[in-house]
Every structure is written in C-alpha cells, then in structure tokens.
Amino acid sequence: MRYRVLGRTGLQVSVIGFGGIPIQRVSAAEAGLIVHKALDLGINFFDTARGYTDSEAKLGSVLRQRRNEAIIATKSMARTAGDMASDIRTSLKAMGVEYIDLYQMHNIKHKAALEKVLSPGGALDALQQAKEAGLIGHIGVTGHIKEFLLEILRIPEIETVQFPFNPVESNGVRELLDLSGQTETGVIIMKPLAGGAFSNAGLALRFVLEHPVSTVIPGMDSLKQLEENVKAGLDPLPLSAQERRALDEESGRLGTVFCRRCEYCRPCRQGIDIPSVFLLDGYYRRYNLQEWARERYHGLKATADQCVGCSECEERCPYNLPIREMLAEASGRLA
Structure with a gap:
C-alpha cells in the first residue's frame, strides 16, 4: 500500500481508505472480518459518521483493538457547540476509543451553515475545545458544492476537506486541488466510484489517484471489494491509453443520467431537496x-x-x- 501525507495534519494515510457507509448492511461479525483484513492489507484510514447508524460501532469494535494501526475519521451534522460536543462524546463511546484522529463538520453546503458553525457558540468552538482536551486530533469539513468549498479552504482552523471526485464528477476539482496545495489542506475523496456506478473500480480509483489527493475512500462491505480496491493502492502506474478510453466510454454513458449534486436545480417551489x-x-x-x-x-x-x-x-x-x-x-x- 502506498501512503501520502494528509496535508498539514502530518498524518501518513493509505491512498486507499475505508468508506464507512456500506458496512451498515453487513453483520457485526462480517464487518469485523472486513475491517481486520483492511488493516492487514495496509489500509490505515477509516472514515465514518454519526449519521451512518451502526457504522461507528462496527468499525470501532476492531479499530480499538488495533488502535495504533488506524487513523480514525468521523463527522457530525451538528451546527452548534452543544450539539457538536454531544456528538463527539457519542462517537467516542460508540467506537470505544479515547481519541479520534479527525473530526469533520459534515456536509457544509451553504453560507448560512458555514456562518453558524463559525459563529460564537458554533460547532467549530466545540471542535477546538475537544482538540485542546485531547479528544480529537484534527478538524475537517465535508461537502459536495465545490464552489463553496473554496471559501472553506481559506479558513485556517480547517485542516482537511472531503468532497466527491470521480471521472464523471470532476468540475471545479482542479481549482480545489490547487488551493488545497497552497493552504496545505489534506484532501479526502469520497464517492470515487460515483456511488458504485463504475463497473471497473480499479480504473476509477487509479484515475483519482493520478491527482494530488491524500486518500480515496470507497465504501466496502465485502472482502472481494476490499481486495479489488486495495490493488489500486499498490499500482503506481498511470492509466494506459486503452484504460483511459474504457473509463471515458463508461463516463459518457453515466453522464446522461447521473446527478452530480451540483444543486443548480435548487430551490424547488415545492421544497423538494x-x-x-x-x-x-x-x-x-x-x-x-x-x-x-x-x-x-x-x-x-x-x-x-x-x-x-x-x-x-x-x-x-x-x-x-x-x-x-x-x-x-x-x-x-x-x-
């Protein structure tokens, strides 16, 4: 497995990380086998969230046993200091750990949300207090709107940014990567397989890894998926012309019916998100x-x-x- 530095956090993370959404649908025993195998294969970055039902608990049941081998990231939709402090405590308890390496403000997608988390008594206050208390190591943000994330990258307290990037969802990524390089912000890529839309996971992951990102976190719920995804973290070679054509062809097919969550369709008169x-x-x-x-x-x-x-x-x-x-x-x- 190859490793890269997660921006100015200084953490050395596996280029293939572990996305914690799909683990919800397998049993605790199956989850344990998958997470142990992920660690054995060199994955050390694990991402989950308060909103992913029992994902924190399933990951934590293994990661707390092998704590020195794992970099744990989770996140919360809390916007106030009180709610965020409560969620941090809940995450620590659910995972059975005393320390979380990266805690992220989840899905900051409009100005009002950013102003709320940054204001006095906002979620960032609680994260900074938790960092000072040694409960978390670093602070990050996740979001889908790349134009808005450019504002977030200029906030000095934000050490990492997580956003979607894949062969059909690449608009605005170059500008984000350029600015993250200037600010030394760690880049975590979610949805690298477009929510599982790509049939050849290896090609899609290698496509993303050709860019200056820190880690890519495909979701996994089977040993087969795990082993296939890990291969992309072993191969330092760029895509061949033939592989690139195959990826371009599949991207073209997906592009006609695929929602990139740019949110230009909003607002809806009926209030539909x-x-x-x-x-x-x-x-x-x-x-x-x-x-x-x-x-x-x-x-x-x-x-x-x-x-x-x-x-x-x-x-x-x-x-x-x-x-x-x-x-x-x-x-x-x-x-």
Whole structure:
C-alpha cells in the first residue's frame, strides 16, 4: 500500500481508505472480518459518521483493538457547540476509543451553515475545545458544492476537506486541488466510484489517484471489494491509453443520467431537496441500503411525489437531466 501525507495534519494515510457507509448492511461479525483484513492489507484510514447508524460501532469494535494501526475519521451534522460536543462524546463511546484522529463538520453546503458553525457558540468552538482536551486530533469539513468549498479552504482552523471526485464528477476539482496545495489542506475523496456506478473500480480509483489527493475512500462491505480496491493502492502506474478510453466510454454513458449534486436545480417551489432524493435513491439502488434510504427519505421535508412538474429545475440543470422523470422513478422506489 502506498501512503501520502494528509496535508498539514502530518498524518501518513493509505491512498486507499475505508468508506464507512456500506458496512451498515453487513453483520457485526462480517464487518469485523472486513475491517481486520483492511488493516492487514495496509489500509490505515477509516472514515465514518454519526449519521451512518451502526457504522461507528462496527468499525470501532476492531479499530480499538488495533488502535495504533488506524487513523480514525468521523463527522457530525451538528451546527452548534452543544450539539457538536454531544456528538463527539457519542462517537467516542460508540467506537470505544479515547481519541479520534479527525473530526469533520459534515456536509457544509451553504453560507448560512458555514456562518453558524463559525459563529460564537458554533460547532467549530466545540471542535477546538475537544482538540485542546485531547479528544480529537484534527478538524475537517465535508461537502459536495465545490464552489463553496473554496471559501472553506481559506479558513485556517480547517485542516482537511472531503468532497466527491470521480471521472464523471470532476468540475471545479482542479481549482480545489490547487488551493488545497497552497493552504496545505489534506484532501479526502469520497464517492470515487460515483456511488458504485463504475463497473471497473480499479480504473476509477487509479484515475483519482493520478491527482494530488491524500486518500480515496470507497465504501466496502465485502472482502472481494476490499481486495479489488486495495490493488489500486499498490499500482503506481498511470492509466494506459486503452484504460483511459474504457473509463471515458463508461463516463459518457453515466453522464446522461447521473446527478452530480451540483444543486443548480435548487430551490424547488415545492421544497423538494432534489439532490438529496437522488443521493438516497443511489444508496437504495447501488448500496443495497433500502431501509436506511427509505427512512431518511421519509424524513425529508418534502418528498419526490410532491413534484408538480413545473420543469424549472430541468431548465437550471447544467447536465440537462430529465429530473421530473428521475424524481418519479425515485419516488416509486423510496415511497
């Protein structure tokens, strides 16, 4: 396994990390085998979240046994200091550890959220206090809107940034990577396989690793997936012309129907969070997390069946997606 430095944290992380979403759908015993094997194969970076049901507990059951071999990252949607402090305590208890290497503010996607976490009494206050107390080592942010993340990269307290990047979701990435290099911010890449849309995981992972990123965190819930993904962390060779053509062809096919979560479709007059609907539908179809996706879908303020077909979202979509049709299909599955 190759390793890279996670920005100014100084942490040496495996270029292939472990994304903690899919581990929710396997048993605790199966999860234990997978996580032990990941460590054995050289993976040392594990990412999870408070919102991933029992993911923290499943990862923690192994990682606390081999604590010196693992760099643990988790995250919370908390926006206030009180809520964040509570979530940090809950994460420590769920994982059974005394220290978390990286704690991230999860899915900061608009100005109001950023202002709230940065204001006095905001989530960043709690993270800094936890860092001073030795409960966490470093502070990061995750998000999907690359234009907005450019603002976050200029905040000195933020040591890492996590965002999606794959062959069909690359708009704005060069600017983000350039600025992260200037600020020495660690770069964690989520959704490297476009939510499991790419059939050749190895090519997609190697594509991302050709760029100056710190670690790539595909989700894994089987030993087969694990072993396939690890191979990309062993191969230092760039993609061949033939491999690049194969990846370009698959990217072209996905590009006509794939939501990149750019959020240009928002706001919806009916209050539908269109990117979130498609994200949950992706978890339903690709991750086999039907119950998890449905539960969160029904927790949305407005569901896809409330679409009135006004087409305003389609007019704003830079990818010309048939959003009304896609919402109807998602509603049929998630409702």
